Amino acid sequence: MKTPVPVLRLPRGPDHPDSRGFDPSSPRFQALRSTRGGAAAAAAGLPELREEQQARSLLRQRYLRSLLAMRDAQVRFRMYERVHVEARFGASDIDVLNFQVSDLQTPIGVQKEALLRCPDMISYSLEL
Amino acid sequence: MNEWREKKPQEWRRYVNNEVKVTAHEKQECQGWVFTVDPVSASVVLVNFQDTGRTCVTVVMGHAVEAVEILKEGGPEMEERLSSLFMPTGHHGLTKQELQHRKDSLRVWLEKNRIPVVEEGETLRVAGVLSVDPPYGPQDCSSSNEIILSRVQSLVQNNPVKM
Known part of the structure; x- marks a missing residue:
């Protein structure tokens, strides 16, 4: 008797239209596009971007707290x-x-x- | 993508604590004190203090913002009033000695658990990747590493010395 072969389903690739990731035309990527460049450059440790990151984290923290209060x-x-x-x-x-x-x-x-x-x-x- | 969303966080930062008039889609206008601008969605959080003692919060979504005009600068008093709005109850009720005691007790507890702690003024820096601000509760820890954050928060929570 042959043993049944399990069906292997691969997760959806990043280029799928419903994907949540990397496809540049996905809604998520579009929505985040403006914020990506700054974050990546700050991770590289450029000093002028430290200030930007500080402002960003202050603003974001306040926004998240306002969501919590809601x-x-x-x-x-x-x-x-x-x-x-x-x-x-x-x-x-x-x-x-x-x-x-x-x-x-x-x-x-x-x-x-x-x-x-x-x-x-x-x-x-x-x-x- | 409109002009408002293209702004940098420092530019948004300058609007915080000022009274502004926001013109949104379909010429709808909103007025209020800027609590913050979300750097992800560029949404403006406006606060209006009403005579009845209630606070009205209006948020204009970043994509709908057409123009923002500063009407009045907010002084330090407004700054204080706004920043205390959504913040956790904080350490207003605690004296300097109590805060010092809480800080020392937490530092000793973390060191007991073999976690390196350095004091930087009022802030405790943990292993160079996490900081704990007054009043040194689990909610006062901040770190960009969520695994370390949750470990340290549960440690802070389990501090046997009553704080």
Whole structure:
């Protein structure tokens, strides 16, 4: 009797359209393109970029803290085409491309859980 | 890619703590004190302190920003008010002696665990790759190496000396 051969599935390569990595035409790469050059050069240890990295880390830390403070808060989102929605904020991905929200109140009903694409938003606001 | 997103972190830094008017897509305007500009998405975090004592936070996404105009410079008072906004409760309630005690106790605890610690003013530098700022809790550790960060944070958490 022949032994069955296991099917070997390779992970998706970096050039796949849904990949999260290195394909220069992927949405993730496009969104991050402006931030890549600086980081790489700073890693090389150029002194004038130290200051840039310091400013970057201060600004980023403050932004991440503001996201932390938003957790479980009721947030109003202003989207394109004058669409206004409200939801309870859950989390964001590191690139600020998607927000996870709960109880999204849309014009056609309430969606229990949803992902909002940040490129679709103009602004969001909340009260503390 | 608009002009605002092309700016460098130092240029964004100059807007922080100032009152600005942001013009976004479709000529929508927002006004407020700049808390920060996210260097990844270029989104502007605006804060408005209301008379009722509540704080209104509006964030304009970087890709929708068309123009940012500085209206008023914020003094040191505003700087203090803004930076205390989202920060953890911090060490406001602790005296100098208490902070010194916390720092010494942490240094002794880390050395006991054979981890090299150097004091740099108020900051403790751990093995040259991590720093602990006052008030020396697990949330005050910062490092670019997340493995070291989580190891040291759990060590700080397990410090047997009550802090």
